[in-house]
Amino acid sequence: MASPRVQVGGEPNGFVHQASVYGSDEEFLAMALPFVEDGLGLGEPVLATTTSANIRLLSDALGARAPLVNYIESIHFGPRPPERVAAFNRYWRQHVSTDSGRHVRILAEPIWTGRSEREVTAWKYMDSSVNAIFSATNVWMICPYDTRAVDPDIVDAARRTHPELVMRDAVVASAAYTDPALFHPDGDSGDLPPPRGRPATLHFDVDQLPAVRDEVSSYAGRHGVPHARAVDFVFAVNEVATNAIEHGAGHGTLRLWTEQDELLCEVTDQVTDTAGWRRLHHFAGYLPGHPIESRGRGLWLARQLCDLVEIRSDNGRTTVRMHLTMRP
Structure with missing residues (x-):
């Protein structure tokens, strides 16, 4: 099955940012395997940054083609959003092609567990900011969200930070998507909390x-x-x-x-x-x-x-x- 794709604004070969919500190993592979295989078939560079368990699942499913994919556990991209953005930018710059019909594919699963409330907020902002930061690139990024490990409010935020959602065999526009210039986690005003005590x-x-x-x-x-x-x-x-x-x-x-x-x-x-x-x-x-x-x-x-x-x-x-x- 080819990886599902519908165009929602912009050029077909421009930046693509999608979220995929899954709740089992089978659902993860149903999304990730076609995305990776299609990229390899087109000669596109593919980076899979996810959990160690998902890397094993994907590698086993790819079989002989597994070594053609670049793998890295998400945790090794660093604990801060700027480190993750910098890593994606380096990968894109290293693999960007002058062939305008090719994407640089990134399967990008962040690590949400063990983060403080402030850190979760920062990562939500980063998820949204990616739409502006990489808008001029040909990166095609799918961000998986595992409902077995991720809180519902984070999944809800993903619908606001990704223009498109991978839904089984189709891709649909996210009705909740919010322009990154207007995005604030949890729909609040975005005001910074006042200092505690007297600064x-x-x-x-x-x-x-x-x-x-x-x-x-x-x-x-x-x-x-x-x-x-x-x-x-x-x-x-x-x-x-x-x-x-x-x-x-x-x-x-x-x-x-x-x-x-x-x-x-x-x-x-x-x-x-x-x-x-x-x-x-x-x-x-x-x-x-x-x-x-x-x-x-x-x-x-x-x-x-x-x-x-x-x-x-x-x-x-x-x-x-x-x-x-x-x-x-």
């Missing part, structure tokens, strides 16, 4: 950037953050604060506080004239920008150095909140 606050402009770095470094030291991680965090905050000066209001506000085992730093800038202001989407910075586009590269560096970066931007106000786990 340390510093107002800054370009002349106060050294004071920003000193304040973050001192605050991290007082809270026992290992030196190497503190240095990375200072670098990330400096990049974001510099962005606020160069691309935002020219000045900003820094807030620092701790919650449980995390150090949090928030940089906010507010422009008074929104005529030429551009909203910064929450998925900005997942991929490195062009070397001369410092705002995109600064956010990318922050995402690489922090455990989580959250972005909210509206009505001339942009807030970037950075999280760092304080434990070694």
